[in-house]
Amino acid sequence: xxxxxxxxxxxxxxxxxxxLVCDPWFSAGGAFLSGWHQLPDNSHCLxxxxxxxxxxxxxxxxxxxxxxxxNALDPSVTLLMPDYPLPSxxxxxxxxxxxxxxxxxxxxxxxxxxxxxxxxxxPTPRHQDSALVIEDTDTGQVVVNLNDCxxxxxxxxxxxxxxxxxxxxxxxxxxxxxxxxxxxxPERDQVEAAARKKVNSMRRWTRYMQALDPRHAVAFAGPPxxxxxxxxxxxFAESSVFTTPPELLAWLREEHPGLAExxxxxxxxxxxxxxxxxxxxDPKIREEFDWDDLPAYTEAYARRRAPAIAEVLARHPxxxxxxxxxxxxxxxxxxxAGERLCRAVDAVVAFDVQGPxxxxxxxxxxxxxxxxxxxxxxxxxxxxxxxxxxxxxxxLDGGMSWEEFFFSFRFTAWRPGxxxxxxxxxxxxxxxxxxxxxxxLDRTAQDREPGEFRLxxxxxxxxxxxxxxxxxxxxxxxxxxxxxxxxVCPQHGWRFALPDGACSNGRARLGVTPQSADRDTPSDAxxxxxxxxxxx
Numbered sequence: 001x002x003x004x005x006x007x008x009x010x011x012x013x014x015x016x017x018x019x020l021v022c023d024p025w026f027s028a029g030g031a032f033l034s035g036w037h038q039l040p041d042n043s044h045c046l047x048x049x050x051x052x053x054x055x056x057x058x059x060x061x062x063x064x065x066x067x068x069x070x071n072a073l074d075p076s077v078t079l080l081m082p083d084y085p086l087p088s089x090x091x092x093x094x095x096x097x098x099x100x101x102x103x104x105x106x107x108x109x110x111x112x113x114x115x116x117x118x119x120x121x122x123p124t125p126r127h128q129d130s131a132l133v134i135e136d137t138d139t140g141q142v143v144v145n146l147n148d149c150x151x152x153x154x155x156x157x158x159x160x161x162x163x164x165x166x167x168x169x170x171x172x173x174x175x176x177x178x179x180x181x182x183x184x185x186p187e188r189d190q191v192e193a194a195a196r197k198k199v200n201s202m203r204r205w206t207r208y209m210q211a212l213d214p215r216h217a218v219a220f221a222g223p224p225x226x227x228x229x230x231x232x233x234x235x236f237a238e239s240s241v242f243t244t245p246p247e248l249l250a251w252l253r254e255e256h257p258g259l260a261e262x263x264x265x266x267x268x269x270x271x272x273x274x275x276x277x278x279x280x281x282d283p284k285i286r287e288e289f290d291w292d293d294l295p296a297y298t299e300a301y302a303r304r305r306a307p308a309i310a311e312v313l314a315r316h317p318x319x320x321x322x323x324x325x326x327x328x329x330x331x332x333x334x335x336x337a338g339e340r341l342c343r344a345v346d347a348v349v350a351f352d353v354q355g356p357x358x359x360x361x362x363x364x365x366x367x368x369x370x371x372x373x374x375x376x377x378x379x380x381x382x383x384x385x386x387x388x389x390x391x392x393x394x395x396l397d398g399g400m401s402w403e404e405f406f407f408s409f410r411f412t413a414w415r416p417g418x419x420x421x422x423x424x425x426x427x428x429x430x431x432x433x434x435x436x437x438x439x440x441l442d443r444t445a446q447d448r449e450p451g452e453f454r455l456x457x458x459x460x461x462x463x464x465x466x467x468x469x470x471x472x473x474x475x476x477x478x479x480x481x482x483x484x485x486x487x488v489c490p491q492h493g494w495r496f497a498l499p500d501g502a503c504s505n506g507r508a509r510l511g512v513t514p515q516s517a518d519r520d521t522p523s524d525a526x527x528x529x530x531x532x533x534x535x536x
Contacts, residue, residue: 001136001143001275003168007042007268009064009147009221011170012049015136018113021052022132022145023064023221028305031062033391033408034312035231036224040289041301042268054078054112057101058147059129060089061407063224073098078112080104082121082130085443087435088401089128114138120159123152124472125443126427133159141274144212146171147221150204150491152474156211167274169214172221173205173248174198175241178406179421181234184414190239193418196505197241200493202251207490209259216277219248219265227302228309231409236295246291316390319357323389326396327351327361328370330432335368337434338441342368344424347382355389365425376414383425387411395432402429421506423470450511453477459485459498465511469503470494475510487512 004012009023026046030037049055049069055077058064073079081093083103093101104110106121114137122129131149135142142163147170159166180193209217223242226235235242245265252260266272267289269282289297335342345365350373352360360373362381373379391410394400403426405411415421431437450467455477464487466475473491481488486495487510495504501512 001134001139001141001167003143003272003274004045004048005218005220005266005268005270005272006045006048007038007040008224009058009170009172010042010045010268011145011220012052013115013134013143015115016113016138018054018115019052020054020056020112020115020117020134021049022056023058023147024049024055024069025063025066027062027066027068028308029068029312030227030305030308031066031224031407032404033316033410034228034305034309035226035408035410036063037227037301037305038268039223039225040268040285040297041304044284045268052077054080054117056080056117056132056145058082058131058145058149060084060092061148062404064147065092067096071097075099078102078110080110080117080119082106082119082128083108084121084128086128086431086439088398088433118162120149120151120155122149123155123474125440126430126471133163135163136274139275140165141167143168143274144170144214146208148172150471150473151208153211153476153490154474156208159212166212166214168216168218168272169209169212170218170220171205171208173201173219173245174221174223174243175201176224176407177241178409178411178413179241180418181237181239181241182406182409182411182413183418184412185418187239189418194239194241196493198243198247199251201241201243202248203493204491205248206252206256206259209263215262216272216274217259217263218272219245219263222265225298225301226409227298227305229302232298232302234409235298244291244294316394318355318390319393321357322359323353323357323392323396324359324361324372327353327392330396331363331370333434334428334432334437338428338431338437339368341424341437341441342428345422345428347422347425348380349425350376350379350381350384352376352384352386353389353392354386358389358392365428382416383420383422384414385411386413398433401432401436403432419503419505419507423506423508452511452513454515455480455487455498457485457498458482461515462498463513463515464501468492468494469508469510470506 002014008025011022013020077099079099079101081101081103083105104119108119110117116135116137118133120131129149132145175197180190226232264279267285269285271280342365347365349363360375362371362373395405431440450465452463453466453476455462455464468475468489473489479487486497488495494506496510499514501510
C-alpha cells in the first residue's frame with residue numbers, strides 16, 4: 001500500500017487498482033461558517049481525488065464531510081459512510097448530488113479489490129464518528145485510520161485481536177474546541193485550561209498508538225487555520241487549544257522518546273510507502289510553508305481566502321424581523337422531544353442575540369419555558385451565549401446545529417466557573433432537531449449497562465463505575481492517579497476525586513461506593529453490571 005496525505009484528515013490509499021480517498025476537505029470556503037480552513041493550504045492535492053475508485057467519509061463535521069467535493073465525484077465512485085441512526089444524518093446524505101452513499105453498520109466489512117475495509121462506529125451515541133481499518137489481503141499490511149474517532153479500550157483491543165501487527169495508525173492529535181477561549185474566564189484560568197486540553201489531546205493520541213503499536217504513527221487531522229481577522233487571534237493566543245506538530249513532537253521526545261522516533265506529521269502531498277516505511281516529502285509545499293513561520297504564512301493565506309470567506313458570510317444576511325417567536329418554537333419543540341434530558345440541564349440559559357431581529361432571551365430548562373429579558377446584568381441566569389443574529393435563522397431552520405455553530409467560533413460565552421461544564425445542556429444543543437434529540441435519548445437508554453471495578457487506593461477500597469458520566473468513556477483501575485487521589489478519564493481528562501466521585505473540572509459525579517474491609521467485592525479485573533435504574 002501507498003498513502004498520500006491530502007491535508008487535515010485527508011488521505012489517498014492505493015493498493016492494486018484501488019484508489020481509496022478518505023475524508024477529502026478542499027472547499028475554499030473552509031468549514032463552519034468559514035471559521036476553519038485547511039492548514040496548510042492543500043488545494044494542490046485536489047487533482048489526486050479525481051480518479052478515486054472509493055471515497056470514505058467518517059462523519060458529518062464539515063472538515064470531513066465536504067459536500068462540494070462529494071457532489072463532484074464521478075458516478076462510478078463507491079462512496080462509503082457510516083450508517084448512523086440520527087435523522088439529521090440521513091437527511092444530510094440524501095442531499096448529495098454525486099454517487100449514492102453505501103451506509104455501513106458498525107464492524108461491517110466492504111471489499112474493494114485487495115482491500116478489506118472494516119468500519120468501526122464511535123462507542124457512544126453521544127458522538128457520531130467512525131474509524132476505518134484497511135487491510136491489504138495481498139500483502140497483509142494493515143492501516144488504521146482513526147481520524148477524530150475516540151475509540152475506547154475495548155475497540156482497540158478488538159482491533160489488535162484481529163490484527164496483531166499494525167503497520168500504520170493515523171489519528172487526530174490537536175484539540176479543536178471553543179473552550180476555553182470563547183469564555184470570559186480570567187486570563188490565567190484560560191491559559192491553564194488550554195494547556196491541560198493540549199496535554200489531554202496528546203495523551204489520548206499516545207494511548208491509541210501504545211494500544212495498537214504501529215510501525216508508523218501518523219499525527220494528522222491537526223489544527224485548522226483561522227483566517228478571518230476576527231478569529232485569527234484565537235489561534236495564536238496563549239489560551240489556544242490548537243496543538244501544532246512541532247509541539248506534539250517536542251512533547252513526545254520528552255515523554256515518550258521511543259514513540260517519537262516512529263512518529264511523522266506529514267504535509268499535504270507527502271507519500272508513505274507502507275512496506276518500507278519510507279516517507280517521500282512533497283518539495284512544493286515546503287517551499288511555501290513552515291510550521292515555525294505560521295504568522296506570516298496565515299497572513300498571506302488569509303488575503304487569498306478573503307473573497308471566499310466574504311462569500312460564505314454573505315449567505316447569512318441580517319434578519320428583517322424578530323426571531324423571538326421562531327426561537328421560542330425551536331426550544332419548545334426540543335422540550336417536547338426530550339423533556340427528561342431538558343429538565344436535567346437544571347439551568348437558565350441566556351442567549352444574547354445581537355443585531356436586527358435579536359434580543360436577550362432566556363431558556364429556562366427547569367420550568368421548560370422561554371422568555372424575554374432585559375439584559376445580562378439585570379436578569380439572573382446560569383449560562384450565557386452571545387452571538388450575531390445573522391446566523392440564528394440557519395440554526396432555527398435546521399441548516400446547522402448549535403454545536404456546529406459553536407465550532408465556527410463566532411460567539412462568546414459565560415458560565416459561573418471553568419469547571420461548570422454542563423453535559424446535559426450540550427447534549428440538547430448538539431441534537432438541535434427534535435427528531436434527533438428523541439433518537440439520541442432512545443439510543444442512550446439502550447446503551448450498555450455500566451459496570452463497576454474494584455479500586456484499591458491509599459484511602460481505602462472502592463467500587464467505581466466504569467463509565468465516565470461526561471461522554472461515556474470506559475474507565476478502569478489503570479485510570480486512577482494516586483497523586484491526584486482521583487480517577488482520571490482517559491478521553492478528556494475529567495478528574496473524579498475519592499471518596500465521593502465529585503468532578504473537579506466538570507459538572508458531574510462518578511459513581512463511587514466505599515467498601516468495608518470484610519465485604520465481599522469483585523477483584524480489580526471483575527466488572528459487574530449495575531441494576532437498571534427506573535427511568536424518572
